[in-house]
Amino acid sequence: xxxxxxxxxxxxxxxxxxxxxxxxxxxxxxxxxxxxxxxxxxxxxxxxxxxxxxxxxxxxxxxxxx
Amino acid sequence: xxxxxxxxxxxxxxxxxxxxxxxxxxxxxxxxxxxxxxxxxxxxxxxxxxxxxxxxxxxxxxxxxxxxxxxxxxxxxxxxxxxxxxxxxxxxxxxxxxxxxxxxxxxxxxxxxxxxxxxxxxxxxxxxxxxxxxxxxxxxxxxxxxxxxxxxxxxxxxxxxxxxxxxxxxxxxxxxxxxxxxxxxxxxxxxxxxxxxxxxxxxxxxxxxxxxxxxxxxxxxxxxxxxxxxxxxxxxxxxxxxxxxxxxxxxxxxxxxxxxxxxxxxxxxxxxxxxxxxxxxxxxxxxxxxxxxxxxxxxxxxxxxxxxxxxxxxxxxxxxxxxxxxxxxxxxxxxxxxxxxxxxxxxxxxxxxxxxxxxxxxxxxxxxxxxxxxxxxxxxxxxxxxxxxxxxxxxxxxxxxxxxxxxxxxxxxxxxxxxxxxxxxxxxxxxxxxxxxxxxxxxxxxxxxxxxxxxxxxxxxxxxxxxxxxxxxxxxxxxxxxxxxxxxxx
Numbered sequence: 401x402x403x404x405x406x407x408x409x410x411x412x413x414x415x416x417x418x419x420x421x422x423x424x425x426x427x428x429x430x431x432x433x434x435x436x437x438x439x440x441x442x443x444x445x446x447x448x449x450x451x452x453x454x455x456x457x458x459x460x461x462x463x464x465x466x
Numbered sequence: 467x468x469x470x471x472x473x474x475x476x477x478x479x480x481x482x483x484x485x486x487x488x489x490x491x492x493x494x495x496x497x498x499x500x501x502x503x504x505x506x507x508x509x510x511x512x513x514x515x516x517x518x519x520x521x522x523x524x525x526x527x528x529x530x531x532x533x534x535x536x537x538x539x540x541x542x543x544x545x546x547x548x549x550x551x552x553x554x555x556x557x558x559x560x561x562x563x564x565x566x567x568x569x570x571x572x573x574x575x576x577x578x579x580x581x582x583x584x585x586x587x588x589x590x591x592x593x594x595x596x597x598x599x600x601x602x603x604x605x606x607x608x609x610x611x612x613x614x615x616x617x618x619x620x621x622x623x624x625x626x627x628x629x630x631x632x633x634x635x636x637x638x639x640x641x642x643x644x645x646x647x648x649x650x651x652x653x654x655x656x657x658x659x660x661x662x663x664x665x666x667x668x669x670x671x672x673x674x675x676x677x678x679x680x681x682x683x684x685x686x687x688x689x690x691x692x693x694x695x696x697x698x699x700x701x702x703x704x705x706x707x708x709x710x711x712x713x714x715x716x717x718x719x720x721x722x723x724x725x726x727x728x729x730x731x732x733x734x735x736x737x738x739x740x741x742x743x744x745x746x747x748x749x750x751x752x753x754x755x756x757x758x759x760x761x762x763x764x765x766x767x768x769x770x771x772x773x774x775x776x777x778x779x780x781x782x783x784x785x786x787x788x789x790x791x792x793x794x795x796x797x798x799x800x801x802x803x804x805x806x807x808x809x810x811x812x813x814x815x816x817x818x819x820x821x822x823x824x825x826x827x828x829x830x831x832x833x834x835x836x837x838x839x840x841x842x843x844x845x846x847x848x849x850x851x852x853x854x855x856x857x858x859x860x861x862x863x864x865x866x867x868x869x870x871x872x873x874x875x876x877x878x879x880x881x882x883x884x885x886x887x888x889x890x891x892x893x894x895x896x897x898x899x900x901x902x903x904x905x906x907x908x909x910x911x912x913x914x915x916x917x918x919x920x921x922x923x924x925x926x927x928x929x930x931x932x933x934x935x936x937x938x939x940x941x942x943x944x945x946x947x948x949x950x951x952x953x954x955x956x
Contacts (some may be wrong), residue, residue: 408551415544416703423537425690428925433683433690439540440747443740447676450554450737450936459558463730465573 404456411446415439470675471616473786474793478632481651481794485636485644485801492643496829499641500570500809501724506646509729512800513649514642514722516742518654522780522796526769528746532753534768536682536689538697539750550714554736556714558729564886565724571806572720573814576868577703579875580884584816588888589868590810593717596861600716601803605630605847608796614773615927617782617791626847629793632694633801634840638833642725645801650792652681652794657745659791664748667755667775668950675751682757695917704923709931712866718799718806752776810834860902870933883940890936897928 422438429437454460468684492498502510504575510858531539569576572593577586608629609622616625636644672678683690689716692699714720726732749772755773756763760778763771776788812832823831871887882890900906901924908927909920 405555405690408554411548411551415548415720416706419692419702422697428474428676428679431679433537433679433689435558436540436747437536439544440744443543443744444552446547446740450551450740453554454733454737457733458728460733464544 404453404466407449407453410449411442413442414442418442468617468619468628470786470789471619473783474612474615474789474877477651477655478628478793478896481648481797482537482632482636484651485632486639488636488643488647489640489731494639494641494829496570496825496832497568498643498812499829500805500832501721502642502646504565504724505727506725506731507727508734510646510649511722511726511731512735512738513653514646514651515719515724515810516649516739520653520745520795521799522604522611522792524746524749525656525792525795526607526610526772528749528754529756529772532750533756533763533771535692535697536686538702539753541702541706541709543743543746545704545709546743546746548710550739552710552711553714553739554733556630556873556876557570557723557732558605559724560720560723561729561732569724571809571814572715572717572723572868574809575720575869576875576887577814579880580871580882580887582884582888585690585888586886587816587818588891590717590814592868592891593810594807596864597717597807598839598846599861601781601800601807601839601843602668602846604796604800604845608793608800609847610770611773611789611792611796614770614777615785615792617777617785623677623848625793626844629797629800630840630844633797634837635803637655638836639692642722643797643806645805646725648794648801649798652791652798655791655794659788660748660752661743663772663776664751667779670779671755671759675867677728678751678755682754685758696921698918698921700918701921701923704926706917708866708923709862711869712862715865715868717810717865719800721806721809722802727876760820761887777889785801804836805832807839808832811835811839826829826903860898863902863928864895866925867898867932869890870894870929870936872934882936885934886888886938888937890932893935894932896927897931898925901928 418438419435422435424435425433427434432440492503497503506514527684528539528542531542562578563569564575567574569575569578571590573586573590574923576589577583579719605626611621612620612625620956636648640647647866668678672681679690714723723732752772756775760771760774763774773785773788773792780788809832812828812835816831817828823900868891870920871882871890874882875887907920907924908915911924911927912920
């Protein structure tokens with residue numbers, strides 16, 4: 401399950417690759433300009449992704465045993 | 467004495483007390499002093515790493531950018547987020563190696579991985595040259611915050627002296643333990659202050675977050691997104707990438723990695739830190755709220771947006787709390803920088819040239835270097851003028867030059883030789899210096915390229931030069947060396 405770490409590529413794709421398409425003020429989402437909402441959404445998703453990676457990463461459990 | 471001043475002083479004394487008592491029950495050898503005996507759990511490491519994001523620069527500069535530049539400000543939350551993703555992979559490797567080899571500083575890491583104390587000296591010098599302007603910036607910010615928040619009753623110079631003295635005292639006594647304890651107070655303060663201001667001000671002046679943004683969009687259409695030229699989409703992507711790579715290359719941030727007691731500390735932090743840094747969002751909101759309320763701040767005065775709007779809105783005691791939070795955002799990183807710079811000079815420069823020095827002598831020297839570096843920084847703070855601004859712009863790009871040889875050294879088969887690492891870092895650093903001092907951008911260097919390429923962060927060039935030189939130089943000598951070893955084994 402070390403392959404789970406490939407999920408960590410997603411934040412890079414979402415933030416760096418997505419920004420050309422998200423670079424606009426409207427529509428406002430949750431009160432924020434669209435570009436800001438896009439970045440904030442990815443920041444939160446990143447935390448979720450990292451939690452998933454942490455949960456399934458075999459190295460984490462290996463270390464807990466020692 | 468007004469209410470604001472009393473509150474600022476109370477917090478100063480509290481952090482001084484916490485900083486000094488942190489020493490209790492510890493035998494302060496260099497390992498205890500500079501990396502906390504490698505015993506910090508998730509919370510302390512979290513706070514030390516978060517300290518890197520919430521500096522005076524983000525407090526004043528984050529709101530100042532939102533006020534003066536608009537959309538491009540959002541890069542600040544983007545690069546931190548990606549840096550934490552990288553940290554999940556990179557930090558446990560660095561930590562494990564450092565623990566096995568009993569390393570104390572970033573330069574130790576290079577010296578040990580490449581088996582070259584001289585490379586350690588080079589890395590230390592690059593680090594110190596980048597750190598001092600960074601410290602000066604914190605001190606300047608501290609002066610501005612305290613003098614504004616005390617309604618001018620304390621001059622900026624007096625505030626800076628008081629701040630530096632307090633930090634010097636607790637760093638000399640408690641080292642990193644002092645930084646960690648003051649970081650606790652600092653983060654609670656900044657959390658409360660930022661969230662409160664970031665919600666209260668937009669609701670108070672505009673009736674909500676969305677009405678505020680709509681009003682700004684009406685007054686300055688497009689200001690909240692990235693412009694077509696200059697800080698455009700390609701500027702954003704290249705800058706976020708570069709700063710994410712450079713994030714952990716600051717010697718004081720790198721050094722705080724060693725203080726953890728296990729590798730899982732970093733993996734846990736990588737989950738929490740992205741969300742935690744969203745606190746910056748509220749700092750941005752303050753800057754945005756100021757745009758239509760105090761519209762006359764020009765140039766570097768934009769950094770005063772948060773303080774001026776708060777003074778206009780609140781009673782002195784609230785301003786005092788803001789001032790105290792600002793003071794702490796300068797003191798915590800300031801203490802880490804002082805300690806790191808002293809450790810680098812004592813252990814990675816002095817010790818290399820006088821190998822007979824005992825560990826005890828090195829530890830003592832490191833502590834006595836703290837006031838020396840503090841005084842040098844004070845000198846630049848009061849007399850630096852424009853040189854310091856140039857150095858500061860360079861700082862981030864300078865430490866980013868350490869990234870290629872560091873990351874490659876974490877790989878199983880590292881092809882980079884010590885000569886390659888040395889030459890690559892020097893080539894990168896010289897390129898950064900040339901570009902910054904001559905004020906070049908990709909646009910001025912290559913005016914015929916398309917706009918999107920011209921807007922790329924110029925640091926990319928230095929990094930490419932660095933990587934090319936590292937690879938080429940690593941390639942040449944290894945051949946002759948491998949021939950040598952063949953001969954000797956025959």
